[in-house]
Amino acid sequence: MxxxxxxxxxxxxxxxxxxxxxxxxxxxxxxxxxxxxxxxxxxxxxxxxxxxxxxxxxxxxxxxxxxxxxxxxxxxxxxxxxxxxxxxxxxxxxxxxxxxxxxxxxxxxxxxxxxxxxxxxxxxxxxxxxxxxxxxxxxxxxxxxxxxxxxxxxxxxxxxxxxxxxxxxxxxxxxxxxxxxxxxxxxxxxxxxxxxxxxxxxxxxxxxxxxxxxxxxITRCFRRFRFTSDATHCPSDNGGILRHTEKIGNRWQTCSFATAAEVEHELKKNGVIPDGLTEEKLSLEDAFIGLTGKY
Amino acid sequence: MYTSLLYKEWIKSRRAIWLLLAVFAGVGAYLLLATAKQYQADATAYWEFIVQNSDIQTGRMKYLPLAAGILLAIVQLTPEMHNRRLKLTLHLPLDESKTLCTILGFGMTTLAVLFTVTVAALLAGLRVYLSPEMVFADFISLLPWMLGGMAAYLTAAWICLEPVWKQRILNLLPGTCWVSFFYTGALPGAYVPFLPWLVALIVAGFFFPFYSTARFKHGVQ
Structure with missing residues (x-):
């Protein structure tokens, strides 16, 4: 090549x-x-x-x-x-x-x-x-x-x-x-x-x-996950599985290349118990924001 | 390919070139008419005045070549620096030094032709009313001013192509000093021994714009 x-x-x-x-x-x-x-x-x-x-x-x-x-x-x-x-x-x-x-x-x-x-x-x-x-x-x-x-x-x-x-x-x-x-x-x-x-x-x-x-x-594998949780502490990115985890009230979202099971495992490891975890496919623009953050 | 580059320079500067032709022709015609009028009023007194005062008829043209040089450099090179279009010119599949030589060569040749035609026509007209010695005094007075026009062109090109405003202002100072060599007040003929040096200054000045272009290429900000 x-x-x-x-x-x-x-x-x-x-x-x-x-x-x-x-x-x-x-x-x-x-x-x-x-x-x-x-x-x-x-x-x-x-x-x-x-x-x-x-x-x-x-x-x-x-x-x-x-x-x-x-x-x-x-x-x-x-x-x-x-x-x-x-x-x-x-x-x-x-x-x-x-x-x-x-x-x-x-x-x-x-x-x-x-x-x-x-x-x-x-x-x-x-x-x-x-x-x-x-x-x-x-x-x-x-x-x-x-x-x-x-x-x-x-x-x-x-x-x-x-x-x-x-x-x-x-x-x-x-x-x-x-x-x-x-x-x-x-x-x-x-x-x-x-x-x-x-x-x-x-x-x-x-x-x-x-x-x-x-x-x-990127558009096939990078997903946004939404869930609710009463946890208060957002897991940091640290270049790991979860990217730009955010919460508004008890509604959370995070992005990841990992599967839903892997994301759930990672959240629990960080003390966040997700309820009703759903995953969404992303456009390239959403993936870009998911990877780099909104600001 | 270089013909195409000359075509670009012509499109950019043609209006300014026509304007300069008109201004030089107008000033030349005015000087000839003024000479003719004084000659016809009292030829003997007029000649006597010229001889006793070492007067030259073309003195009013002194700074015209300077203005022409600056104007031509501005119309040729400001569009290149606007929105950094020089990138497009330097991206052409040509040797970059030859590209710049062609652009500057166009300006220098245009000025040389403009000055030569004007001086030739003016001196031929003056010869009708004045002696050869008087016309020669005009010629050797005009020569450094015309060279000064070329020096002004190269200085303006050096400043226009400079990518940093602060440096442009800094370039203005030595540039002005350099150009002023060509306009130091002196009696007709006083410049003759220095003419080779003035030409050497022009040759040296041809390389100033290359320095600015190198800074542009290196992305100096």
Whole structure:
């Protein structure tokens, strides 16, 4: 299995604030990896490190085997980059920006770009700076399709988009990635959108990776358990079976990858006698909150 | 591919370039008309005044190249730094140093063409009313100011590409001192012995924006 992205022992600080310590992960060819994390956990930072726009305190990332910060033009031509907020050269209009980028990429697919523009009724002469965020997102997506890159790095692709444009972006991207066997590394604040797209998921906590598993495994195995109990003391997480156990009055909830029997056993071990224990399947967003907490 | 990069620079700066052309043409025409008017009023007194006062006709143009250099750097590089779009430019499949050379080369060449055309047209016009020696005095006075316009362009580029505001302000101080070398008040011809040094300063200044770009690449905040 080819490794497209490889990060080894990335440690980074902003001033004295630790962002990551010894962060390591890999992305294999053809996989779509979503990076999730609360605000300030360093999602954009890792994208900046990956693409060579931030030198970490220590550690190394490689894309297609080349070290970040020293990517060759050949490797850059294989990476499609979407900046946070669908930032593009706003002084161009839709035709000019296609003309500009087309000279740089040998596999440029002009029809893919204009096909998307036609479907979305974007006026070719309209200047990008006057477009809505939704229209800009389609320009950015069209350019990514036309570039025909082997790896797409998408930073917060849903930022600023209304639900319609978000869905449109996700559907087009999903279809394209599946058809062309592309590798994708993406971040988003809207986890429902990511859920429709991703194969694997990294959940970042402050300073480290909390979880790196297939998204399907997380939604299949991670459950929320509700019960009542007169106990007063909440068991601590301690990285054990129970995650983010909370209580309001005598109503309790906890999350876990364990089975109901294992959860019940763990609760009893911690002095909580559960009554009427029920388990619920979770969406990726609920699983994310279950793993990281609400605040 | 580099042609495409030049196309991008043209799209960003074309309005400013047309504006500069119009302003330079307007100021040039004004200077020629003013010279013609004084010449026609009393040619002998006019020449006498020029000779006795070491006067030059193009003095009103002194800071125009400086303004042109700053304006061009701003229209070319501010959009790159807005929302950190420079990432997109540096992500293009080109050698990053060559990319920056092309961007700065576009600005420097535009200024060189603008200044050369203006100076040539102005001096040709002045030659109708003035002696070759007087026109030459204008030429050697204009030369450091035009070089100063290029120095201002490179300084403004250095400041625009700098990712940290505090450092931009710090860059402004040595940048201003550097550019002021080209505008020290002096009699016509006083700069001639220093012209090679001024050119050397321009060549050295070409590398300042590379330092800012390296800081941008390293994610300095």
């Amino acid at each position: 080819d490794t497209i992205i490889q990060c080894e022992n990335i440690t980074h600080y902003y001033g004295s604030k630790l962002i990551y310590e010894n962060l390591s992960f890999e992305v294999a060819r053809g996989r779509i990896l979503g990076l999730l994390g609360k605000n300030g956990t360093g999602k954009t930072t890792i994208i900046n490190i990956l693409t060579g726009y931030l030198r970490p305190y220590s550690g190394v990332c490689r894309i297609f085997g080349e070290e970040m910060g020293r990517l060759s033009p050949t490797v850059k031509s294989r990476i499609g980059l979407l900046l946070e907020g669908h930032i593009q050269h706003a002084y161009f209009n839709a035709v000019q920006i296609e003309r500009f980028y087309s000279r740089f990429f040998p596999k440029w697919k002009r029809d893919a770009y204009y096909g998307l523009l036609e479907k979305l009724r974007v006026t070719p002469e309209q200047k990008i700076s006057t477009m809505s965020c939704g229209q800009r997102s389609q320009i950015a997506l069209g350019l990514l399709f036309a570039q025909d890159a082997d790896l797409l790095i998408l930073d917060d692709f849903s930022m600023g988009l209304d639900p319609g444009y978000r869905r449109l972006f996700v559907e087009y991207l999903k279809e394209y990635v599946a058809a062309e066997n592309k590798t994708v590394f993406l971040t988003s604040h809207i986890i429902q959108d990511m859920e429709m797209l991703i194969d694997d998921c990294i959940i970042l906590d402050y300073g480290s990776i909390l979880l790196h598993e297939p998204a399907e495994y």
